[in-house]
Amino acid sequence: MLSTLIFLQLLGAAVVGFYPAALTGKLARFISLFFAIANFLWTLFLVIQFNPAASGQQLTETLPWIDALGLNYSLGIDGLSLPLLVLNGLLICLAICSSDQDIQRPKFYYSLILLLSVGVTGAFLAQNLLLFFLFYELELIPLYLLIAIWGGQKRGYAATKFLIYTAFSGIAILASFLGMVWLSGSSSFSLEDLHLSALPLTTQLLLLGGILVGFGIKIPLIPFHTWLPDAHVEASTPISVLLAGILLKLGTYGLLRFGMNLLPTAWAYLAPWLAVWAVISVLYGASCAIAQTDMKKMVAYSSVGHMGYILLAAAAATPLSVLGCVMQMVSHGLISALLFLLVGIVYKKTGSRDLEVLRGLLNPQRGLPIVGSMMILGVMASAGTPGMVGFISEFIVFRGSFPVFPVQTLLSMIGTGLTAVYFLILVNRAFFGRLSAQVMDLPPVYWSEQTPAFILALLILFFGIQPNWLIHWSQPTIAAIVHTPTLLATSSSGKDLQQNLVTPNIHIKTHQSHF
Amino acid sequence: MLTTQDKLSNYLLIEFVQRLQTGEALLKDSTENVLEVVGILKSYGIVLDAYSQNLIYIAEHQFLQFFPFFKYFNGDVSWKKLFRHIWHNRINFEYAEYCLKSMMWHGGGGLDAYLDSNEFQAIAQAVIAAKFKNNPLVNILNQLFPDALTEQLRVSAYYSGLGQFWRVMSDIFLDLSDRYDQGKITSIPEVVDLIKAGLVSNALNPITYSVKIDGKVWEIIPKSVGLTFLPDTAVPYVEAVFFRGTPFLGVVSYNAQAYQIPPDQSRFQYGALYADPLPIGSAGIPPTLLMQDMRHYLPEYLHKIYRKSRRGEDDLLIQICLSFQKSMFCVTTATILGLLPYPLDTQDISEQQANRMNLEKWMKRLQNSQLLEINK
Numbered sequence: 001m002l003s004t005l006i007f008l009q010l011l012g013a014a015v016v017g018f019y020p021a022a023l024t025g026k027l028a029r030f031i032s033l034f035f036a037i038a039n040f041l042w043t044l045f046l047v048i049q050f051n052p053a054a055s056g057q058q059l060t061e062t063l064p065w066i067d068a069l070g071l072n073y074s075l076g077i078d079g080l081s082l083p084l085l086v087l088n089g090l091l092i093c094l095a096i097c098s099s100d101q102d103i104q105r106p107k108f109y110y111s112l113i114l115l116l117s118v119g120v121t122g123a124f125l126a127q128n129l130l131l132f133f134l135f136y137e138l139e140l141i142p143l144y145l146l147i148a149i150w151g152g153q154k155r156g157y158a159a160t161k162f163l164i165y166t167a168f169s170g171i172a173i174l175a176s177f178l179g180m181v182w183l184s185g186s187s188s189f190s191l192e193d194l195h196l197s198a199l200p201l202t203t204q205l206l207l208l209g210g211i212l213v214g215f216g217i218k219i220p221l222i223p224f225h226t227w228l229p230d231a232h233v234e235a236s237t238p239i240s241v242l243l244a245g246i247l248l249k250l251g252t253y254g255l256l257r258f259g260m261n262l263l264p265t266a267w268a269y270l271a272p273w274l275a276v277w278a279v280i281s282v283l284y285g286a287s288c289a290i291a292q293t294d295m296k297k298m299v300a301y302s303s304v305g306h307m308g309y310i311l312l313a314a315a316a317a318t319p320l321s322v323l324g325c326v327m328q329m330v331s332h333g334l335i336s337a338l339l340f341l342l343v344g345i346v347y348k349k350t351g352s353r354d355l356e357v358l359r360g361l362l363n364p365q366r367g368l369p370i371v372g373s374m375m376i377l378g379v380m381a382s383a384g385t386p387g388m389v390g391f392i393s394e395f396i397v398f399r400g401s402f403p404v405f406p407v408q409t410l411l412s413m414i415g416t417g418l419t420a421v422y423f424l425i426l427v428n429r430a431f432f433g434r435l436s437a438q439v440m441d442l443p444p445v446y447w448s449e450q451t452p453a454f455i456l457a458l459l460i461l462f463f464g465i466q467p468n469w470l471i472h473w474s475q476p477t478i479a480a481i482v483h484t485p486t487l488l489a490t491s492s493s494g495k496d497l498q499q500n501l502v503t504p505n506i507h508i509k510t511h512q513s514h515f
Numbered sequence: 516m517l518t519t520q521d522k523l524s525n526y527l528l529i530e531f532v533q534r535l536q537t538g539e540a541l542l543k544d545s546t547e548n549v550l551e552v553v554g555i556l557k558s559y560g561i562v563l564d565a566y567s568q569n570l571i572y573i574a575e576h577q578f579l580q581f582f583p584f585f586k587y588f589n590g591d592v593s594w595k596k597l598f599r600h601i602w603h604n605r606i607n608f609e610y611a612e613y614c615l616k617s618m619m620w621h622g623g624g625g626l627d628a629y630l631d632s633n634e635f636q637a638i639a640q641a642v643i644a645a646k647f648k649n650n651p652l653v654n655i656l657n658q659l660f661p662d663a664l665t666e667q668l669r670v671s672a673y674y675s676g677l678g679q680f681w682r683v684m685s686d687i688f689l690d691l692s693d694r695y696d697q698g699k700i701t702s703i704p705e706v707v708d709l710i711k712a713g714l715v716s717n718a719l720n721p722i723t724y725s726v727k728i729d730g731k732v733w734e735i736i737p738k739s740v741g742l743t744f745l746p747d748t749a750v751p752y753v754e755a756v757f758f759r760g761t762p763f764l765g766v767v768s769y770n771a772q773a774y775q776i777p778p779d780q781s782r783f784q785y786g787a788l789y790a791d792p793l794p795i796g797s798a799g800i801p802p803t804l805l806m807q808d809m810r811h812y813l814p815e816y817l818h819k820i821y822r823k824s825r826r827g828e829d830d831l832l833i834q835i836c837l838s839f840q841k842s843m844f845c846v847t848t849a850t851i852l853g854l855l856p857y858p859l860d861t862q863d864i865s866e867q868q869a870n871r872m873n874l875e876k877w878m879k880r881l882q883n884s885q886l887l888e889i890n891k
Contacts, residue, residue, distance in 0.1 A: 363793060365830040435793050444826050 001046060001059050002075040002125050005085070008039050009092075009118045017111030028106035032114055033096045039117070040089035050082055052473050055480035057127060065131075070181060070188035074127040079477030080256060081124040083326055083470060084249055087333045088124070090459075091245040092117045094452040095238035098341055109150060112142040116242065123250055129177040129189040129258070136173065136250065140166050143239070143247065151234040158227075158234035165227040169217035173254070176210030180262065183207070196262050204266035211259045212274075218251030219307045222281045232300035237344025240296070244303050245337035249329045252310045256325060260314055261481045267317065274315035275401070275408040281308030283411065286418035290425065295346065295353040298426055299339045302382060305415050306332050312405065312412050313397040319482045321400025326474045327393035327467070331381075334463070335390055338378045338456040345371050345449055346430070350439040355429040359436035368445055372431040374457050379423035381460045384416045388464035531886070532874045538859065540848040541881075542841050543890050544703040547820065552706055552845055553695040554817030555838040558809040560688030563681045565808075566611040570678030578671040578726055579646050579664060607804035611677065617755045619673045621780060624751035625742045626676050626722065630669045638735055639668045645728045672735055675724040680748035683720065687713035692814075703845060710849035718745035718853075745853070753850050757843060758880060760785035787843050788884040792836035806832040809839070841889050851877050 012035025016028055023031070050058055057076030065073045077085065096113060103109055119139025126132035140163065148159035177189065183203055186193045196204065217224040228248075232240050260267045267274075285305025292298040310328050313321035346361065347353050349368060362372035381388035384395070394416060402409040463470055531541060542548055569589055576590060577583040585592050587600065587608045599605050619627075629635055643664045647653040657664050691709050694700045700709065721743060724736035736742060762769040762776055762785050769775045777783060810831060813821075821827070821834045828834075852859060855873055857866035 360793075365833045366793060366826065434791065440793070441825055444829050 001049070002061055002077060004042055005039060005046075005121050005125070006118055008042060009035060009114045009121065011035065012039075013111040013114035013118065016107055016114065019107060023107050025101045025103050025106040028110045029096060029099060029101065032110035033093065035114060036089075036093045036096050036117070039121075040086075040093050043086050043089040046077065047082065047086060047473075050077065050473065052079070053476060055079070055476040060127065062127075067188075069130065070128075070186070070190075071130040072128055072188065072190060073131065074190055075125040076127045077125060079474035080253065080326060080481070082473050083330050084246070084253060084333075085121065085124050087249070087330055088117060088120050088246045090455075091242055091333065091337055094337065094341070094455065095241045098241065098344065098449070098452045099236075099238045103150065105149070109146070112146050113238070113242075116142040116146070116247075120246055120250065124253065127191050129181065129191065129194075131189070132254075132258075133170070133174055133177060136254075137170050139247065139250070140170070143243070146239045147231055147235045150236050150239070152236075153234075154230070155234045158230040161227045162231045165217050165220075165224065169214045169224075171214075172210045172217075173214035173258075176207045176214065176258075179203075179207050179210065191262075194262060197265065201265060201269065204263045205269065208259055208263045208266040208270065211255065211263070212270075215251040215254040215259070218254065219248055219311070220251070220304065221277060221307065221311060222284050222304070225281075225285075225304045228304060229297050229300040232303075232340070233294060233296050237340060237347070240340040240344070241337045244300070244340055245333040248303060248307060249333060252307065252314070252325065252329055255311070255314055256322065256481075260317055260322075264317075271315045271317060272405065272408075275312055275405040278308045278310075278312035278315060279408045279411045281305065281311060282415035283418070286415045286422065289422040290418065292422075293355045295343045295355060295358075295426060295430065296340070298355075298422055299336065299343060302339075302419060302422065303332070303336050305419065306336070306382070308415065309394060309397045309412060312401050312408060316401035316404040316409075317482055318400045318404060319479050320396060321404070322478045322482050323471060323474060324393060324395075324397035324400045326478065327389075327396050327470060330470060331389040331393035331460075331463070334456050334460050335378055335381045338374065338453055338460065339382065341453045341456065342371055342375045342378060345445060345453070346375075348449075349442050349445060352439060355426065357436060357438055358430040359439075360431070360433045361435070361439075362431040363435045366440060366442060367431075367435055368442065370450055371445055371453070372427075374450075374453050375431065376427055377457050377460065379427055381464070383420040383423055386464075387461070389460050389467065390464070392464060392467040528875055528878050531878050531881075532871060535848065535851065535874050536859070536871065538704055540703045540707045541844045541886060541890075542703050542848070548703055548841060549695075549701065549706065550816060550820060551838040552703065552842040553692055553700065554814045554820075555809065555835065555842050556688040556706075557692035557814055558812035558817075559839065559842065560685045560692065561812040562606065562805070562808045563685035563688065565606045566608065567678045567681035567685055569606075569608045570611055570615070570674045570681065574671045574675035574678060574724060575726055579643065579667055607808050610804040610808065611681075613804075614752070614756050615670075615673050615677045617759075617761055618677060618751055619670065620761070621755040621759050621783075622751070623754055625740075625747035626672070626736075627751065629736065629740055629742060630672055634740070635669075635672075635735070636665060638733070639665045642668060642726065642728070642733045642735060645731070645733065668735065671726075672724050675736070676722055676742075676748050677752065679720075679722055680744065680752055683713070683717045683744060687717075706845050707848045707852070710846055711853050714745060714749060714849055714853050718743065718749075720744040722747055749850070750854070753847065756786055757788050757847055758786040759783035760787065760789070784880075784883050787840065788847060788881065788886070790836070790840070790885070792833050792840065792885075803832065806835045806839070809835055837889070840885055844886065844889060 012032055015035070016023070016032050019028075019031075046059065055078070057078050060074070060076040062075075063073040065071050092113065096110065099109070099113075116139055119135050119137075119142070122135030123132055123139065126135055144159050144163045147162060148155055151158060180186070180194060180196055181189055183199055184194060184196050186195070196207070199207075213224070217227075220228050228243075231243060235243060282305045285301050285303070285308060289298045289301035289305065292301060306328070310325050310332075313324040313328065343353060346358070346368065350358060350361070352358055361367040362369055377388070381390040384391045398409050398413055401412075535541070542552070569587060572589045573583070573586050577586045580586070587605075588596055640661070643657055644654075647657070653664075687710060690713070691700065691706065694709065700706060721738045721741075722736060723734070723738050723742070725732050725734045727733070742748075759780065760783065762783075813835070817838070818828070821831060824830075824834060851874065855870050857863070857870050859870065861867060861870070
């Protein structure tokens with residue numbers, strides 16, 4: 001069943017890419033959208049098949065592949081990967097929808113998007129370290145090409161920078177994976193065969209270091225972030241949507257799956273430093289965002305800041321905070337995708353993303369009033385306004401992290417305030433006031449262009465009001481992977497927290513009842 | 516050193532004064548401008564017709580009414596009209612009242628002077644006494660606050676005055692449209708000439724106001740006062756609505772405490788000729804109502820022009836406002852030329868000089884207007 005997700009999109013990429021005749025942009029988009037929707041529907045079917053009460057891997061598939069290397073084709077799904085798979089399915093559809101009809105070389109473009117999705121899907125499903133690595137690397141190639149070919153003026157620079165950074169990321173991850181298997185004496189790269197707890201702490205720390213650097217580049221965390229703003233600015237809108245919405249989540253997913261889950265002792269040892277790292281990421285990302293005049297760069301730096309919340313919650317590693325991680329991944333996926341879509345529409349219509357130039361775009365007659373309204377909704381969600389999914393996820397992150405790292409959590413909460421600052425600057429400059437004379441004669445925005453953003457806005461509101469629909473898929477998985485007793489040894493708050501943390505399930509339910 | 520403002524001022528003075536002196540209009544002549552101006556004035560004429568009928572109805576039948584709930588119904592109250600009124604698919608008579616209040620606030624002309632005279636006070640008190648002869652409570656209140664009901668009658672007099680002014684203007688604009696349809700109007704100067712001729716021929720029309728109480732007619736503004744169309748309603752209207760206007764709440768906010776609003780009313784520049792067409796459609800801006808009303812009566816040829824624009828008719832109200840502003844500059848041209856101290860074609864050098872100085876004064880007032888924008 002899970003393989004269908006991979007092979008359906010692979011088939012789609014092949015059909016579009018190797019179509020015997022020339023394809024118009026419209027037809028290529030239609031065919032790829034057909035496969036993307038089919039993939040999304042299949043994902044939803046898997047959601048129905050998924051048992052939310054179970055904590056382990058479900059719907060597993062295992063086939064031997066290269067036994068000598070310890071590589072097998074092993075797929076599975078749990079409460080950590082399921083929401084991200086659904087998010088990926090949705091965002092691929094929306095990215096294809098929001099691609100230009102008259103895009104150059106459409107066959108190549110759409111087949112690369114589907115290939116990208118294959119890589120991401122495979123990485124989320126893989127239950128073998130090598131298989132994960134293969135899919136993780138596979139996703140880099142289409143993304144590099146999508147930026148390098150269909151990007152902006154400095155696309156070559158941005159794509160190369162992205163490739164270099166992520167190549168290093170891959171090397172660090174591969175080195176850690178190899179170390180995990182060889183040092184633990186495991187017979188294969190299968191996740192279920194790995195038993196790393198017996199390794200000395202120093203070894204674990206070394207392995208975790210590789211994981212942190214590797215996935216830290218992907219997330220990205222300070223100081224590995226510099227590729228992201230360039231990539232976002234130069235990438236076309238649909239690619240920015242995918243990059244922010246789902247590809248960054250590979251990094252946080254990797255941290256949780258292979259860092260916190262496999263190396264809990266080392267993780268607990270480093271947790272206070274990780275929390276500090278998270279604070280730096282949050283505050284630095286927000287400060288940089290405030291200084292930007294390019295809307296897209298502002299949203300990109302906002303991503304850097306918001307991914308810091310995930311690291312903070314992961315560092316705290318309480319059941320509630322890890323639940324917050326998953327929520328924040330989904331929430332950030334929806335919100336950042338919405339913001340990039342809207343910035344894309346603004347750029348397409350006005351020819352500018354410069355906050356020094358844009359003014360009054362909310363003008364009901366000649367501006368972009370619906371786009372502006374959705375932008376206001378998006379930035380409110382990003383700033384954690386109640387009633388939207390951003391609030392729920394950030395609240396769970398802070399509530400879950402505060403008992404373990406109160407100071408770091410409070411400092412991170414400043415980031416939420418700063419988010420409101422820079423997004424208010426964005427909205428105030430670009431959307432309020434009188435329409436700028438330089439962008440007064442704007443073409444109309446068609447519903448087909450706005451629909452993807454509209455869908456995301458609805459989901460942001462929906463999950464803001466009904467977060468339980470997200471939470472209950474992940475809760476048992478998280479309860480199982482969080483190694484609470486280990487953390488207690490390094491918890492800054494000591495014994496007072498024990499009562500809360502040793503009973504994770506009860507803890508979650510207590511807080512869940514608030515929503 | 517010349518500043519930008521000086522340059523603009525000089526440009527306006529030289530370019531547009533010369534243009535007016537040679538018989539051209541403030542709006543440059545082009546086929547599309549003619550089409551826009553005539554088309555918008557046609558719809559404006561229809562709307563003005565409705566406004567004027569309602570203003571005169573209110574003046575004659577709703578005067579001294581404390582709760583004129585059905586003042587916009589012209590005496591024809593029915594469920595159908597009520598539903599239409601609530602549904603808002605109707606003429607926005609409120610716009611006419613905004614203009615009326617603007618005229619009253621800025622004052623000027625013989626009407627304003629007469630309404631402050633003792634003669635009017637005496638007539639007003641007599642009318643109030645007749646109207647409320649069986650109402651001791653109102654009589655007592657009138658004794659205590661004699662200005663209250665008199666002020667109400669002043670407002671009613673403005674209802675009537677503006678109604679009569681718009682009655683004439685509506686006929687002029689509809690006549691213009693008919694002539695255009697007959698192929699008799701082909702240029703902007705011809706549009707201006709026709710409006711000017713209409714203003715001049717009606718210049719001495721008497722402005723009167725009378726009401727009927729228990730079968731007896733009370734002349735609140737008798738003919739003997741000598742109020743006439745051009746100096747006592749047209750000029751104050753142009754001054755108040757075209758030039759001065761009022762600062763409105765909307766996309767642009769004004770801070771009086773920061774001296775963003777001149778302390779002197781005569782220096783106000785918030786009239787139709789200065790209005791920014793872009794905020795049209797926002798909440799709380801009165802001209803929006805006029806644009807909405809005109810939208811219902813646009814001729815097809817004007818729709819065709821609007822549909823050709825980049826946004827089609829998505830920004831219809833703004834396009835209407837732009838056309839309306841063009842047409843108002845034509846009316847202003849007619850007014851300026853009509854108020855010249857000497858004929859435009861005079862051969863007397865001193866008269867030419869006086870005309871030029873008069874035109875320069877007007878142009879100085881239009882320095883911050885949308886004149887250059889509409890001619891782009």
